Amino acid sequence: MQARRRATHAASPHTPLTRACRAGDAPCTGAAPSAANAFIGSIAVDPKDGTLYLGTGVGLFRVQRRGGEAVRIAGRLETSDGAGSVSSNLVVRAARPGVLLASGHPEEGTLPENLGLIRSTDGGRSWTAVAQLGQADYHLLELAGGRIVAVRADEPDVLVSSDGGKAFERRTPPAPPVDLAADPRDGSRLVVTTEQGGFTSSNEGRSWRPRDATPGGLLAWAAPDRLYRADRRGEVTVSADGGATWSRHGAIASAPNELAVGRDGTLYASVAGGEVRSSGDGGATGGAT
Template sequence: MPAFTDPFRRPRTRSLLAVGSVAAGALFLAACGDGASSEGAGSDGATPAPAALHSHIHGLGVDPEDGRLYVATHEGIFTPDGTGSPRLVGDSRDDFMGFTVAGPKTFLASGHPAPGSDQPADHGLIKSTDAGKSWKTASLKGQADFHSLDHAKGVIYGYDSTRGLLRVSEDGTHWQNRARLQALDFAVDPEDPSKVVATTADGVARSTDGGASFGPGEGPGMEYLSWATPDSLFGVDFTGALSVSSDGGATWKKTATVPGGQPQALTAVDERHILVATQDGIYESRDAGKSFTKRLSVANGDHH
């Protein structure tokens, strides 16, 4: 079957469902200077710039055990170190596309092996139980490319971008195929996995049968969705406008505009704690989007 593409994708948008290829204009991720260590200052007394890397950002997550931020990128999983600089977790330089924190130190992901690997092009579903230090194949190795993952009540949902297909598993091993749709991102009600929403060219489409079928897209167009609580579904559009829905996506209320331009990823940890990656930074809000603090800086740079 030919690879699935999103016909409505904006050329400038790097999304969770975008193909994970290296291209000019890749994002340059660097830590903010706040609180950086002064060790190793140059002969002129200036503090060296914090460590940085060139990589696309595909996902964000927070470990509920220690509150640590994790950033899924084209070249591995990163987390801020003691100085606030991004540090590679483990030694994997794989391309992590779909990414979600499923529990304490428990991550689910998908993507592609690093260049030069002899592994199949698509990871299928992989799982880490040590906060991203190591990964094991759970299922569908070489058979699925999940560019978006979510979970609720023990049920795992994955959007297989190569087929434009929503797939569901209760154990991470055996999968059921659900609806085919042209979606950019999706989210599941954390208390009722029968309720699923997806971003489409026509707006947010809703399902009440676990993604077996979806109604037409309607309402504001969104890039990314994250469902924190049953009455706190967050969405961000391509301008960075953040909105919240208290009725499962039927109606929306704009709460703020996230700094930094177009979004790259969105994760709502709870009804007040939100993380958004945009063109110039990863921003965090702990008041439901009323205010944001930059956690990491992002600037455009060439990637070769």
């Protein structure tokens, strides 16, 4: 996945993954993270209590409260095609309270290299295969309006599923997506950022409309009238009309790697060093989580 947005914030204490999990700690397994490798490429926010699930190259981490300890989760996936542990290198999204949908690669065992879509109903402690095990690796993954919207690694098409990921319909945007977002209440409304600018669709990607020439950028759609974008400099803009127009809203202290939003409207951005920044006013102000 990729990163997004920003939020101007005063300096404050932070809890990077490097300090939350070390080899030998009771809740941790595997190698100790470091500032160099604790890249947070995926953030999922549980809609019930705001628990954060952080997908990194050194594992899946859970943070149950702001400023709390990041606990590494090592789950297990058993299928007819192999079994093994699942933790690092996951793109993860919260489908419902305690229910996660993810894609990525196994950590060890006899599983295929690409996990397709997998689901956990216990916060990542165990997983089941949903579809395309051994076939697909989704680097962009969004859930909205009963749909799953995804982009495979190294492919330009947007894929849309209305049956939980068992089957996808292929849509082709004008340029390969850097990031994508779907209206949380109407999954037929899509926005993609690309190197050629931003594009919107009101019909599940069957047709696209160019909007602005801003290259790249990360997206988080909080509500139908509140879509956030963070550019590579960390500048945060907001759109009230689904990506047609944008206004400056705030800034993140450094370039983001991932952008996400909680049900309460809190905006989260991961930055270098395994740190997550949060803002309760959509990026206008904020601090470390």
